[in-house]
Amino acid sequence: MKKLFLFSFLILCLVHGAFAASCNHSFITDGYIKEADCENFGLRRLKCQICGEMKNEVIRALGHLWDSGTVTKNETCTENGIKTFKCTRCGKIKIEAIPSGHKWETKGGNYTALICSVCGSRKTGYGAKGPVGGYIFYDCDADNTSGNKDRLRSVECGWRYLEAAPEDLPETYAWGDDGSFGTKTGIGEGRNNTNIIVNNASNKRKDNAAMACVMYAGGGYSDWFLPSLDELNLMYENLKEKGVGNFHQDAWYWSGSENSNNNAWYQNFGNGRQNNNNRNNNNYVRPVRDFRLACELSLSFMIWEGSFV
Numbered sequence: 001m002k003k004l005f006l007f008s009f010l011i012l013c014l015v016h017g018a019f020a021a022s023c024n025h026s027f028i029t030d031g032y033i034k035e036a037d038c039e040n041f042g043l044r045r046l047k048c049q050i051c052g053e054m055k056n057e058v059i060r061a062l063g064h065l066w067d068s069g070t071v072t073k074n075e076t077c078t079e080n081g082i083k084t085f086k087c088t089r090c091g092k093i094k095i096e097a098i099p100s101g102h103k104w105e106t107k108g109g110n111y112t113a114l115i116c117s118v119c120g121s122r123k124t125g126y127g128a129k130g131p132v133g134g135y136i137f138y139d140c141d142a143d144n145t146s147g148n149k150d151r152l153r154s155v156e157c158g159w160r161y162l163e164a165a166p167e168d169l170p171e172t173y174a175w176g177d178d179g180s181f182g183t184k185t186g187i188g189e190g191r192n193n194t195n196i197i198v199n200n201a202s203n204k205r206k207d208n209a210a211m212a213c214v215m216y217a218g219g220g221y222s223d224w225f226l227p228s229l230d231e232l233n234l235m236y237e238n239l240k241e242k243g244v245g246n247f248h249q250d251a252w253y254w255s256g257s258e259n260s261n262n263n264a265w266y267q268n269f270g271n272g273r274q275n276n277n278n279r280n281n282n283n284y285v286r287p288v289r290d291f292r293l294a295c296e297l298s299l300s301f302m303i304w305e306g307s308f309v
C-alpha cells in the first residue's frame, strides 16, 4: 500500500512536470506589488491562466507628462527669463531658462548696423557690401570701447564706416622711402599716413603702396588710402577671419604705419601676426576708404540702404 502510494505520487509528479513544461503560458496580472510612477519603477505579479505559474515583472518608470509651460519671467536684453513646466501626472515643477538677448532688426538693411527693437543697442554686421562695392569692416559709431555710447561717435571720428576695396591691388608694392615721417598706427590715421607717405616720396619711390592706393579708382571713387596698422588689423579680424573679402591666403599686407627709419608694419593674413618689414620689400596692398552718409551730418538717423552678404 505504501509502495503504491509512493508510485502514484511519482507518476503524478512526472505528469504534472511534463504538463508544466509544455504549457504555453498565458500570464495575466494578478496584482501589483508596487505601482510605477513618473520617476520610479513598479513591480507586478503575473499568474498563468493555464498552469497557475507565478512570476514578477518590472514596470518601467512612466516619465513625466510636462505641460506646454508658462513664461514665469520674461527675458530681457541682458537677463535670462524663466519658463515653468508642470507634470500633469505628479505635479512636479521644472524650470528652463529663456536665453537673454537683443532683438536685432535690420530696418531696410543699412550698410552695417543692426538695431535692438527693445533697448536700441546697435551692433555691426561686418562684411556687408559698402556703397562702392567693397566690404564694410568697421563702424566707428558701433565701437563702444571708448566715448559715450549714447552719442554718434562718428561725429568725433569725422567719418563713420571703413570700407575695404573688393580685391587686392593686382601687383605687390614696396612701402616707400626711408626716413622718419611721423605716420601713426591708430584707427583713423590711415588717410593722413597715406598723405604723409605720398608727400614724402622721392622720385625713385613714386611707385609705392600708399601711392598705389591714391591712384586706385575702384567703384569710380578716388578717395582710397593705405590702412594704418590698427585699421589693417580690423580688416583682418572683421573680414578675413570671417571668410569675407577675397584676401590672399597667408599673404603679408602693408600697413601705412612706419616702425623704424627703414622698416614699416605689415600683417600676415594667414594667422594675423603683425611684424615689421624692410620698406624695399614688395607686399600685398588692400586700399580702404572711410565714409559717412549724408544725413548723419545732421545727426538725424542714417539712410538705410545696401545689403548684407
Ligand SMILES: [Zn+2]
Binding pocket: 023, 024, 025, 026, 048, 049, 050, 051, 052, 053
Ligand atoms: Zn502555464
Ligand SMILES: [Zn+2]
Binding pocket: 038, 039, 063, 064, 065, 087, 088, 089, 090, 091, 092
Ligand atoms: Zn510626473
Ligand SMILES: [Zn+2]
Binding pocket: 077, 101, 102, 103, 116, 117, 118, 119, 120, 121
Ligand atoms: Zn536690446
